[in-house]
Amino acid sequence: MTEPYRDGWIALHEAAYYGQRECIEILLRGQPGMINKRSNKNQTPLFLAVSRCRVDCVELLLENGADPDIPNAAKETPILKACERENPEILAILLNHGALVNKPCTQGWTALHECVCRGNVEICEMLLRAGAKINARNMYGISPLFTASQSGKVESLRFLIKNGADVNTQANDGATALYEASKNGHEEIVELLLSQNADPNLATKAGLLPLHIAAQRGNDGQRLLSNMNYPLCSQSSVKIVSMLIPVTSKARVRRSGISPIHLAAERNKDEVLETLIDAGYDVNATLSEDRSKMYEDRRSTALYFAVVNNNTDATEMLLDAGADPNLDTFSPLLVALRQGCIQTVTLLVEHGADVNAFISTHPTSFPGTVMFCMKYLSLLKYLMDNGCDALSCFQCQYGSNPHPPLKMTRHRDNTDDIGEEPPKVPVQFCEMISADINSRWAGPIIDVLLDYVGNVQLCSRLLEHLDSYEDWAVIKEKSEPPRPLMQLCRMKISGLLGRRRLKHMGTLPLPARLIKYLKHEERNRDDDF
Known part of the structure; x- marks a missing residue:
């Protein structure tokens, strides 16, 4: 009867757990000293009876001297467990036997925290009458009002505010109740807090205001909370942002x-x-x-x-x-x-x-925009039509002389290392196009670029590329000077118009055929040129 077995339980634990009042009476007559015996998880018979809502057993144990303040291994007291079970009858019995109302669990969570997050105002009132601290903070600095705002419990929040809870309480990370309500998309909570003069310009330690988090997380938070049976409102973040905008200091936003x-x-x-x-x-x-x-x-x-x-x-x-x-x-x-x-x-x-943007950390002798669209010839042509510098792609410092061997480095077309120290020597077009990922497109790329330059001299490396594939011979022939008069005229007119006007060519008072000519569309047989 007194020897522990499963999980350190004795017969008294078993009787309390299953609500066997008569067994409890018999066991206590034989061994009254076992009334506060703890299991391996530090659970007393009283704690187990409270957990299972065994009202008559709770009364009997307390009348026989059970300590109402012995916590389990997580430092949860019977009174906290009664709040978790939302059982006002058991709570009243515990309070009448002197249970400590503000004793926290391991994380500093009190009975008031527990009933607030469950929205049980009746139990909240009982705790406050018994002396519960309305602004108690757990180990993270979270107060009951913060908990109500975080969990979207409007009635609990109204009750706490009515009884003097601090609406501007901040957790250890600086977050306020208004911040948490905005984060989780609780529109009604935000409205209530603002009506009670909650400060929208209190920032977290990360410098973020409620408006920041509402813009970033409002709907995301609601999706998460919807899985916890909280109401889902797809427009909550927009409405909350609209409420916060007029009361948020733009100077405070800039400071963030x-x-x-x-x-x-x-x-x-x-x-x-x-x-x-x-x-x-x-x-x-x-x-x-x-x-x-x-x-x-x-x-x-x-x-x-x-x-x-x-x-x-x-x-x-x-x-x-x-x-x-x-x-x-x-x-x-x-x-x-x-x-x-x-x-x-x-x-x-x-x-x-x-259209001639460069990459500061990876300097090139030609626009960085060209490098990023070598696989997309339509984009390359679009850039050229809008004034991208094609001529720089053919200005190689080695010219027709032999080029030094290529350095076999990984071709980079991402921005992961944008903060790295830039190389001292700019990469030339002929080097970039020789990278494995680009070389198979060398001929078509050069072909497009030639449409946007006059007489140019291809360097030895570009010529090597054009010689490497039989079908590219026509491109090599196209590059040889002198270029056709039509092409030279096109380049001259384009130069006179300038890059800015080229971007808005369609709005210029030019003949439609001239615009097609400047866009290299005269080759289209469907056009009447």
Whole structure:
């Protein structure tokens, strides 16, 4: 009867667990000293009776001297377990026998935390009358009000505010109740907190405000919470952002080093992004240096995030709102070219992206844009039509002389090492096109580029490429000077128009046939030239 067996239980544990009141009475008459005997998990018979909601057994044990404050191995007391089971009858019995109402578990969680997160206002009232600390904090600095906001328990929150809970309490990481409600998409909670003067300009230790997290996480948080039987509202983040915008200090946002515009673009929150733009948030806001360094490519603008995500809707929205496509260290146009997305490329070029953008960490003697579209000839032609410098691709320092052996290095067409020290000698076009990944396209690439230059002299390495494949002989012949008069005239007219006008050629007062001629479309037999 007194010898432990499974999990260190004795017969008294068993009787309490299964609600055998008569057995408890018999056992206690024989061994009254065993009433607070603990199992291997530090569970007393009282704790087990509370866990199983055995009201009559709880009463009997307490009347026979059971200690109501002995916790289990996780430091959970019977009173905390009664709150977890949402059993006001047992809670009242424990309180009447002097149970400590503020005794925390291992993580500092109190009985009030427990009943608040379950939305049980009746039990909350019982605990407060018994002396529960309304602003008690667990080991993470989380108060009951913070818990109610985090879990979306509106009635619990109203009760706590009514009884004097601090609406601006901050957890150890600086997060406020308003921040957590915004993060998890609890629209009604946000509205209630703001009505009670919760400060929307208190930042976390990471420098983020409630508006930041609402722009970034609102709907994501709700998807997660929906699996926990919390209501799902797909528009919650937009509504919360709309509530936070008028009360959030833009100066405080700037001080954070990151705009909610960045976060909305990063997470593809297009509706949130539109709301922020309409509210006047700067589409050209740049990340602080410290935040930019968190990304290997040193990105800086919301436009870059949109382009990296291949989000053409967000890209167009930002550009139409005045986003500058040339602010980032690594041009968004280069990203779009690498992705091979003609729609994004077109949007960027039409809004002034530099078609001759270079890569600062990988200097080349020709535009970096050319390097990123060698596999996409239609994009290469589009860039050339819009003023990309083709001539630099044929200006080799070795000319017709033998070239030094190629260094067998990995061809890089990504931005993973954008922060590395740049090489001292710029890479030439003939070297880049000789990389394994590009060499099979050498002939067609050279063929396209020749349409945008006058008389040029191909270097020995380019000639080697053209000689390597029989069908490319016609391209070699095309390159030999003198170039046709029609081509020389085309280059002269294009030069007189200038790059800016070439981008908007369709709007110039030029004859349609001349525009087709300048775009190399006179070869199309369907055109009447």
